[in-house]
Amino acid sequence: MKTLLTNIQELLQIRKTNIQKVSGAEMAILPTIKNAYLLIEDEIIKDFGPMENLPDFQYDKKINCQGRTVLPTWCDSHTHIVYAGSREQEFVDRINGLSYEEIANRGGGILNSAKKLNETSEDEIYNQSKLRLEEVMQQGTGAVEIKSGYGLSVEGELKMLRVIKKLKENYPIAIKATFLGAHAFPTEYKENHAGYIDVIINEMLPKITEEKLADYIDAFLETGYFSVEETERIMEAGLKYGLRSKIHVNQFTAINGIEACVKYNALSVDHLEIVTEEDIEALKNSETMPVALPTCSFFISIPYTPARKMLDAGLPLALATDFNPGTTPSGNMNLVVATACIKMKMTPEEAINGATINGAYAMGLSETHGSITVGKKANLIITKQIASFYQLPYAFGSNLIQDVIINGVII
């Protein structure tokens, strides 16, 4: 099956060779072709170029993209899409003055979602989660990472990861699964951290890897959650089972966690609302991708990741949603890109790089996703008629997506 897209007003994020990520000043450059064509063969990008060079292709279907921009689908490298129920009461509690920490200390937060998850059947969790996945696909996401972490028990974590596996099997979108047993300490282990970490390492990890349920391992490295030393135990155990880490870190406090993550060659460090000079130094010349979650900052009113400071230091930055019931009940990457521009002072070029090519890197999907490159998956957003791609973050409340193509098929 061959599909030809013609008269594309502007084709964004074209990369002739497969580069892995963009860093620092490179992030300001978003290569494009104006008045372009693109040929899809089955699920792959076969060719693209300026309309004046359009070869005499045979094709089965033609889409005239007059006035429309085409770009790769979003790569959302950090979500908690699989969960049970919702937490809008905590949202109202925060409006009334309670902080995220105060709510968590009253048994809300992650433990609230864990209780709901353990009381809900696997089928019901699947049915709730698939609706969220379908929604984000329509919003232009073509690759997504999904974490466990609301089970906090052997059965609960396995249940979540089996739901993620089923989503992988049933949907065309690329999904990476991350095991986040170290998301919080269950109440019964509040005074016995080492005991819970033993459960993670000796009971959960062997079962999860035996069933091949996870691609990565995560921990919430934060004051009041997992310490640097506790997270190091988790990262070390993950590596023994072949799981590289992607770590929640520096959301509320900076406690030298990033340095530890880099030491363990984490694929990504995520959140980074509080970043010190030492953290930036640790990330320089590393293979660890920093990931910002601007709609989390927006929703719970915490600082935004200091993108300018990080880019000026030459670092790369990826953008993701953090879609979860507590701190970010939204998986809309369009809003993430807009918020990064409006609140973090990233340019549209930088934000789109962060949400595509760097997001793919943060999921280990650089070979297949994140750019318009011959041989990569034909995962494309076709916009409505827009004056320029700057309108994507500018008109932040509008849905500017006309069609989403995943693996060569309009969904």
Ligand SMILES: N=CN[C@@H](CCC(=O)O)C(=O)O
């Ligand atoms: N910070 C840790 N985990 C999630 C929130 C979890 C929750 O509140 O349910 C996050 O990334 O923001």
Ligand SMILES: [Zn+2]
């Ligand atoms: Zn998260």
